[in-house]
Amino acid sequence: MLRTTLLALALGTTALPAFADEINIYSHRQPELIQPLIDAFTAETGITVNVAFVDKGMAERLVAEGDRSPADLVLTVDIARLMQVVEAGVTQPVQSDVLEANIPETLRDPGDQWFGLTTRARIVYASIDRVQPGEITTYEDLADPKWAGRICTRSGLNDYNIALLSAVIAHHGEEAAKTWVEGLKANLARKPDGGDRDQVQAIAAGECDIAIGNTYYIGQMLADPEQKAAAEAVRIDFPVFEGDGVHLNISGIAMTKSAPNHDAALKFMEWLSGDAAQQVYAETNNEYPVKPGVARSALVAGWGEFTPDSIGLTEIASHRAAALRIMEEVNFDG
Numbered sequence: 001m002l003r004t005t006l007l008a009l010a011l012g013t014t015a016l017p018a019f020a021d022e023i024n025i026y027s028h029r030q031p032e033l034i035q036p037l038i039d040a041f042t043a044e045t046g047i048t049v050n051v052a053f054v055d056k057g058m059a060e061r062l063v064a065e066g067d068r069s070p071a072d073l074v075l076t077v078d079i080a081r082l083m084q085v086v087e088a089g090v091t092q093p094v095q096s097d098v099l100e101a102n103i104p105e106t107l108r109d110p111g112d113q114w115f116g117l118t119t120r121a122r123i124v125y126a127s128i129d130r131v132q133p134g135e136i137t138t139y140e141d142l143a144d145p146k147w148a149g150r151i152c153t154r155s156g157l158n159d160y161n162i163a164l165l166s167a168v169i170a171h172h173g174e175e176a177a178k179t180w181v182e183g184l185k186a187n188l189a190r191k192p193d194g195g196d197r198d199q200v201q202a203i204a205a206g207e208c209d210i211a212i213g214n215t216y217y218i219g220q221m222l223a224d225p226e227q228k229a230a231a232e233a234v235r236i237d238f239p240v241f242e243g244d245g246v247h248l249n250i251s252g253i254a255m256t257k258s259a260p261n262h263d264a265a266l267k268f269m270e271w272l273s274g275d276a277a278q279q280v281y282a283e284t285n286n287e288y289p290v291k292p293g294v295a296r297s298a299l300v301a302g303w304g305e306f307t308p309d310s311i312g313l314t315e316i317a318s319h320r321a322a323a324l325r326i327m328e329e330v331n332f333d334g
């Protein structure tokens with residue numbers, strides 16, 4: 001306790017404690033999503049896991065803290081965010097036979113700096129009453145004038161939408177992507193607002209007929225008595241890129257360069273990729289587990305099979321700057 005206090009004083013911040021049987025995580029993910037995993041890990045290993053929720057500026061914070069950072073691990077969503085911390089030079093490569101065995105090659109960094117832990121599909125929520133199955137089958141279709149005044153989405157500058165536009169760029173080039181996003185904007189029923197769940201509410205309220213969103217939010221809403229009715233008003237449709245597949249994003253993890261508790265942190269990384277944790281991700285969060293052979297939740301399985309898009313995650317991340325620029329050029333949120 002004394003050491004903790006001194007460390008916090010020395011850093012002049014609310015530093016997390018750093019003992020041998022503890023690890024410290026900077027997490028971008030909502031705390032309630034990872035708590036069940038942390039509780040199970042601690043019960044199994046006796047290692048305490050401290051989590052600091054870092055909403056913005058993860059890479060900047062780690063750079064500023066440098067070698068004194070108490071953080072061992074970074075947990076985040078979106079490939080571009082993972083690559084931002086890697087490119088900031090604040091992570092270290094992790095060689096692990098367990099991680100290699102559990103995580104498919106396409107879902108981890110060839111340089112071992114980041115590792116995907118779950119995938120989620122960015123798909124279409126469609127009004128069960130007003131949209132027939134098969135009416136929307138491609139992402140390209142979202143720009144078709146037949147949807148004029150019928151689409152809702154969160155901000156174009158949100159990571160998930162930037163990643164989706166990055167995938168459009170990867171498929172069709174920047175110019176066509178700009179035309180696409182202009183068409184999408186022209187089809188919006190209202191200015192981008194709120195999160196993915198708010199778009200489901202908007203469909204239920206009759207404000208729009210389809211929305212762009214991530215799969216697992218429907219699971220969260222169905223489990224919430226106050227949001228269940230709205231979630232039941234929509235169906236999940238899996239659009240594809242013409243001739244290819246469904247856009248996925250990932251949640252993932254990286255070890256910091258300074259990791260004061262390297263061995264315990266590695267243990268947690270490996271544990272998160274294993275059967276027990278992957279089952280929690282599947283059942284509690286309704287995400288797609290990365291470990292082959294781990295079953296999807298019954299709810300997620302009921303949404304059906306799909307072909308993931310073939311464009312690699314690192315290629316998608318490479319178009320992030322262009323996607324941001326295009327969103328600003330078309331004033332998507334305006």
Ligand code: FE
Binds near residue numbers: 077214
């Ligand atoms: Fe999310």
